[in-house]
Amino acid sequence: MDIKNKIKPATLEEAFEVESLKLSNIIGKYDTDLELRSVSGKSIRDIFLDDNESFEDAEVLYPSKMNIPEQSTSESNTINNKPESLNVVQAFLVPDSKVQNVSHTPIVLAENGENQPSPFIIANTSKATLHHLQNDCIIPVFSKDNEKTIAHQEFIEVVLSAVQKVFPYHRINSPEIRVSHQIKGRIPSAIHKPVKELLEHEKTIYYERMAFIIKLPRISDLVNGNELSLSIGGVRSYNQENLYSKKTLERFKFFIGYQNQVCMNMCISTDGFVEDMRVGNSNDLYSKALETMEGYNAELHLMEMKELTQDYLSEHQFATLIGRARLYQHLPKSEKQNIPLLNFNDSHINTMAKDYYEDKNFCRQRDGRINLWDVYNLFTQANKSSYIDTFLDRNLNAFEFSKGIQKALNGNCDYQWFLN
Numbered sequence: 001m002d003i004k005n006k007i008k009p010a011t012l013e014e015a016f017e018v019e020s021l022k023l024s025n026i027i028g029k030y031d032t033d034l035e036l037r038s039v040s041g042k043s044i045r046d047i048f049l050d051d052n053e054s055f056e057d058a059e060v061l062y063p064s065k066m067n068i069p070e071q072s073t074s075e076s077n078t079i080n081n082k083p084e085s086l087n088v089v090q091a092f093l094v095p096d097s098k099v100q101n102v103s104h105t106p107i108v109l110a111e112n113g114e115n116q117p118s119p120f121i122i123a124n125t126s127k128a129t130l131h132h133l134q135n136d137c138i139i140p141v142f143s144k145d146n147e148k149t150i151a152h153q154e155f156i157e158v159v160l161s162a163v164q165k166v167f168p169y170h171r172i173n174s175p176e177i178r179v180s181h182q183i184k185g186r187i188p189s190a191i192h193k194p195v196k197e198l199l200e201h202e203k204t205i206y207y208e209r210m211a212f213i214i215k216l217p218r219i220s221d222l223v224n225g226n227e228l229s230l231s232i233g234g235v236r237s238y239n240q241e242n243l244y245s246k247k248t249l250e251r252f253k254f255f256i257g258y259q260n261q262v263c264m265n266m267c268i269s270t271d272g273f274v275e276d277m278r279v280g281n282s283n284d285l286y287s288k289a290l291e292t293m294e295g296y297n298a299e300l301h302l303m304e305m306k307e308l309t310q311d312y313l314s315e316h317q318f319a320t321l322i323g324r325a326r327l328y329q330h331l332p333k334s335e336k337q338n339i340p341l342l343n344f345n346d347s348h349i350n351t352m353a354k355d356y357y358e359d360k361n362f363c364r365q366r367d368g369r370i371n372l373w374d375v376y377n378l379f380t381q382a383n384k385s386s387y388i389d390t391f392l393d394r395n396l397n398a399f400e401f402s403k404g405i406q407k408a409l410n411g412n413c414d415y416q417w418f419l420n
Contacts, residue, residue: 011252050108109369120213120264121391122384125178128207130156133177137206138185140243147247152179152210153269155236158282162289163232180383181208181239182390209237209388213266215259221302224309224373226361228258228267232293235297237389249278252275252371253392254289256416258295258305262361265380267305268395275393304403308372311406318356321405324418325349327341339417343397344379344388351382376402 037053049093053333119127133153140149154197163172183206186193192203213233220229235253242248253276274292313321326349328342355378356364362374362381379398386394401415 048236118264118384119177119178120259120266120384121178121211121386121388123387123391125180125211125388128177128179129209130175130177133207133210137388138204140206141236143244143245143339148286149238149241149243149247149369150236150250150252150279152207152236154282155210155234155285156212158256158285159212159232159234159289161213162286162293163216165290166293167216167219170216170218173201173211173217174202175214175233177210177212178388179207179210180378182206183208194310208239211235211388212392221258222259223302223305224371227261229261230256230298231259231266235392237387249280252277252279252285254292255392256293257301262378263377263381264382265377266392267301267396267399268392269301269304269382269399270294272301273392273396274395304399305373308333308376308402308406311372311409312369313375313405313409313419314370315364315366318364318368318370320420321375321418322349322353322356328418340401340414341397342401342418343394344382347380347385348379348394351385352378356383372402372406375405 095141095232127339128359130153133151137152141147141148144265156177160172160175183297185199185204186212187202187204190198193202202325211233213231216230216232220227222228233255237251240251253273253275255268255273257266259266272292274288277285277292279288325344326346328339329346329380332340356363359378359381362370362377364370376398378401380395383391383394383398404412404415405418408419
């Protein structure tokens, strides 16, 4: 029998010697040095790291461009993070382009941290949030069969899902939403109440027109010193639907293009814009949004915008353009058919004439000349006063018209009428 286990120690010193002997016997069984640490008040990170150890958070790398070649050092303001792969990839193509169902993967949106000097459209619009559309607005229906329309918020959510699929590794900013033409109503229990006595829960609203953009700030480039950021968005106008009939294909406008970060003007090209997208449900809308993004040639669009910086109008030519644009609105129909379309009215043209002298970003040079990139931005700046339902159409027309004037300067006769 072990005597030490049966006889209690007489003093504290003897007890300490016994416990030390036990501990040394236990440690001796393992050829390992043990170090005891106090974990009081320490995090898991501190427990498993020595005092002289450091820990760096994992870095997530985002490609700075999709299908845009690396820029020279002269364009150093463009973000140039290295892509994950060394292979050159056509970024606006999705391997599985036959998707028919809307993705329900949660979308993480970044806040719009930049203090934007102005919204992308002004006119008679007001700012709205996705939460407001989702929680405070009713959904219109087709009267004869009570079938619901694709609501504004559903349109935005579908496009967000499509953007996430095409650009899965990029930061997606929260949508910037503008609405107009508020349609008001009230619940049945408040039918006899005076307007001033209506409570908030007794009011109903929805908006006849809505426009939105979703910006991907990491995909950017420079044109004439202006940073352009890739943007996707759309327009919905209930005034283009016959809500008093049965449900039919619904109309939407959708685009992918760039936003000039200097002035928030939109830059849209032909292959990035669908003027009349007709769909029967959200899955069709998702598929057509994907198809438009896949067919967009961002590199060509940027090249065409950069070419506008190489041609100039003299002061006399710009004055002629402004005068002809005013006359264009009053041409006989037979004559107007032989001239390329200019979808801007006198109010827009007056704004352009004023900004030719006063705009701090796109005004004339000291000798009166102005390059076509600045002319194009005078058009898109003036277009911000258009109503939502004509905004995208005029934006595209501004780009096509500016390219036409460029051709006229280089000998093409179609647009000569505006300069002669």
